[in-house]
Amino acid sequence: MLDIGQGNAIQSFNKIGNYSVWVSSFIREQAHEKIQMIVISLKEEFYSKADALIGVCPEHDDFMFSRVLTLDLTEYPDMDDQESPEKHKRSSL
Numbered sequence: 001m002l003d004i005g006q007g008n009a010i011q012s013f014n015k016i017g018n019y020s021v022w023v024s025s026f027i028r029e030q031a032h033e034k035i036q037m038i039v040i041s042l043k044e045e046f047y048s049k050a051d052a053l054i055g056v057c058p059e060h061d062d063f064m065f066s067r068v069l070t071l072d073l074t075e076y077p078d079m080d081d082q083e084s085p086e087k088h089k090r091s092s093l
Helices: 006-031
Strands: 052-060 064-072
Touching: none
Parallel strands: none
Antiparallel strands: 052 064
């Protein structure tokens, strides 16, 4: 459990950031072997390692409805793996 009170806010946010990096790395390793996963997050540590992004935004016409946007990231190189492209190949969707 993380305490995000005023006194420990910076330390807690650092813990959350490090945890996010660990979780996103774990998900990426497992996803290529065993599981598929949908993660809902605004944290860069998660979406920067994704194979695809899905966004939902409001659209206004005579009434309001949701528009879904998708982006297949497998078409782009993984910037973290520039030195070793075989380390984490992006899976195809």
